[in-house]
Amino acid sequence: MRARVALLGFCALPVLAGLGGIAFPAMGWFPPLGRDGFSLAPLQGFLAQPGLWDSLWLSLMTALLSTFLAYWLAMLLLAFLHHEGRGGWIFRLISPLLSVPHITVAVGFLFLLQPSGWLLRLISPWLTGWVRPPDFHLVPDLYGMALVIGLLAKELPFLLLMGLAALSQIPVRAHLDRAAGLGYGALAGWFYVIQPQLSERLRMPVLIVLVFAVSVVDMAVVLAPSTPPPLAVRILEWYRDSDLDFQFIAAVGAVVQLGLAAVAGGIWFVGGALMLRGVKALSARGVRFRVDVWFARLGRRMLLTLGVLPCLLSLAGGVAICIWSVADVWRFPSALPQDWGLRAWSVGGGGLHIPTFNSLYLGLSASALSVVLAILWLENQPKQAARRWESIIYVPLLLPQASFLFGLQILLIFLGLDGAFLTLLWAHSLFVFPYVMLSLGASWRRFDRRYSDVGMTLGKGAMARFFHIKLPMLMVPILTAFAVGFAVSIALYLPTIFASNGRFITLTTESVVLASSASRQALGVASVMQMALPLLVFLGCDLYMRWRGRRFDYFRHG
Amino acid sequence: MSFSSIISRGIKLIIVLLIAVLLIFVGFKFIHRGHHHEEHKVAFNAWGGSPAINEYIAWAGARLKDKHHITLEHVKLNETADAITRILAEKASGKTAGGSVDLIWVNGENFAKMKREGLLRADAWAFELPNFEYTNADKLPGIITDFGTPTDGLESPWGRAQLVFGYDSAHLPEPPRSAAALAAWIKANPGRFSYPKPPDFTGTSFLKQILLETTPNRAQFMQPADSVDSETALAPLWAWLDEVHPHLWRGGRAFPANYTALVQLLGDGEIAIAMAFNPTEFSNGIAQGILPDSVRSYIHDAGTLANVHFVAIPFNANAPHAAMKVANFLLSPKAQLRKADSDIWGDPTVLDMDALPDKIRKKFSELPRGVATLAESDLGKTIAEPHPSWVGVIESAWTRRYGVQ
Structure with missing residues (x-):
């Protein structure tokens, strides 16, 4: 005790x-910093920061979108792969990503996808005709999408693993058999019976992912837009400002971030509750979702691609990282370094x-x-x-x-x-x-x-x-x-x-x-x-x- | 619960805790910790974004260890302001000794701020250093006046800097040599120019350079910013920026974080003109394989900003005397010679050649100048730094206007 x-x-x-x-x-x-009276000055100072609402929106949007995509991709992958019983390779592909730090994934994206990155080096100039990198907003982009994909690559494996653990506590086979007895296909049965149980067990992991995405700094410094950056990055900037007033503004920012995380969590759970009502309504009507086999197959293909793509990008980014570490000279648009070496x-x-x-x-x-x-x-x-x-x-x-x-x-x-x-x-x-x-x-x-x-x-x-x-x-x-x-x-x-x-x-x-x-x-x-x-x-x-x-x-x- | 199970549970707990504690303390001896209470360890807080500079500091550390048994710990900063914030917080919470910073790399606005807030060791230690003999403030006034603020011996000169532009002569035969010509060139070549995002030091310096070139009244910037109508004074700068911003790299919606990132963009061919606060930066870049060997450097016809950078000791430094030895070593002819070598760092010396012994003067004159480094005579034209109070005014106005979109 x-x-x-x-x-x-x-x-x-x-x-x-x-x-x-x-x-x-x-x-x-x-x-300790010589302020001993309560005042609204920090709040006013915070609200007077330029581009504040853009920062807040950027944080909220990237967090919700990346969590939404990671969660549903993980759920759909589990549904399909569990059903078919042969998805081992995808887990083997994804699980190494679990151990790779966020910042490393971000650096890999940068090395791979920025306009002077490896991807464009591979296809230039023979395909694109470019001898100098194009002037695109690729990574980081203007809307935070690079950050969303980076987070997705890291959170999808985590949620998959948590989902697998949760599934082991649910008698999936028995429930699906009973649903099948009532004429529900494997997928319909999954979404009526298994998914609600799964989502309840995954409540905390999802919340962890969501909150992390709201507050992520290292990945955001590399992948997020900077005019203005998301709230978490700005808090760090304020905290680092040599003007002591900014310490107090940073404190307000930290409180606001707490609120932002609560808002994101609220939106997530309201969405989840609405979804559950929808599922209930559908099941009450007995909708059985019969679809053509080819359509299901197509959906499955697309899904696998979507799920695997961020992971493949991270993997290719990892290869780009390894090459850069042994490249003495590597200039655009060469596909590989001009001079290899261990100077670095x-x-x-x-x-x-x-x-x-x-x-x-x-x-x-x-x-x-x-x-x-x-x-x-x-x-x-x-x-x-x-x-x-x-x-x-x-x-x-x-x-x-x-x-x-x-x-x-x-x-x-x-x-x-x-x-x-x-x-x-x-x-x-x-x-x-x-x-x-x-x-x-x-x-x-x-x-x-x-x-x-x-x-x-x-x-x-x-x-x-x-x-x-x-x-x-x-x-x-x-x-x-x-x-x-x-x-x-x-x-x-x-x-x-x-x-x-x-x-x-x-x-x-x-x-x-x-x-x-x-x-x-x-x-x-x-x-x-x-x-x-x-x-x-x-x-x-x-x-x-x-x-x-x-x-x-x-x-x-x- | 039986007696024996309580005993065994207790033993279990103790054994497990002992293992954990052991694990923590075994390595504790070897760890490079933050806190250091021995006199011979010096925490040198210096910007850490350049491999060449980091390597030079590591070399200085090795020499100091051999000769003076001083362990130089390079605390790599993202921005110098980080360390100043920390010292400010230490002062506010009453930590007047055993502070976390022993030596800090500063100049200009940061020095003025530290001096104003009383964050510096208050005796004129820098004038007492043996190697200060080799400098000559009559020839290089910047050694005792830092951006117009008298140093009063609170900081020891380390190196000299001048704003220099670099361009790739393979793509650009003749670079634009004035603010007006640069604006015209940017508009004719969209997407091929950028500058580091203020409040980065080089980015802000570029803004000051443009301001001093475009203003009709340069003298007003030698005054503190609050004694002048800053709206009117800065109008020419904003007019210039408004004109070129739509044609910048990434449409002026993203900026490189600092000059090293900017130089990398030049190396990739994303931009055609870059800038740095070091005349040998572009030769260094070629030597390191970051830049193609067709890169050359130039300055504006009106001259460019020039200043001296320093090392200072905070009022609450833990090892002030060891820090002075470090400052003296950094000012020594030997250390200055190595620093001026463009294969190492290429930062010009603050020493007066005429004050040096013949042997060392000869070595300085024999230093190789990289292909992209201008001759001393071509660097002659300099512009004095404006009063340090302008930095904050320019930076916050820039962020309001261009930092958020």
């Missing part, structure tokens, strides 16, 4: 403190080994800490009633990051704790822990207690049962959760910036700086490292499990 309370404090306290840390400055009261690795290596080490160390310790905490939490939580409290650990994911991190940082400066490594580790764990729980929780709870009971009948104590039976049997999900946690940590941008007060450089913060400079080679190297590290951790865990699993081979084959 006490451990649980401590854990809740671990997750909830910084969030509460952070919200306080923006609420008061937003009202003009913050003695030797030169950039001098500057990049610190961020690489920092990312690795921070990721490993945050992930290890979170896995240990998650195991403690799950082991000490026998009763169903206590599960209600569990949602508190997801709060950091359900609030826009800037909203409380900004306030948290002000308080950390006040307390003199900013920039300390432990503070940073804590901030990272706030975001890593919930994902580790998402990854580990279900398997942990599915563990068959009878194995432990057998151990008990053999006279083993609680310790021995835990370390010799439960832990080894759950090693696969534990290591998976560890790798997931590492991938989350290595991608974090705002938490790193705020908790370390800009003084702790990781590959992600370095990439954001490099993304707006001349050296595509150095950016390529940083991005390669960012793709490689989580992949190596996943591979390491996998290899370890294979090695551990060898001793069971006898039983399998013998």
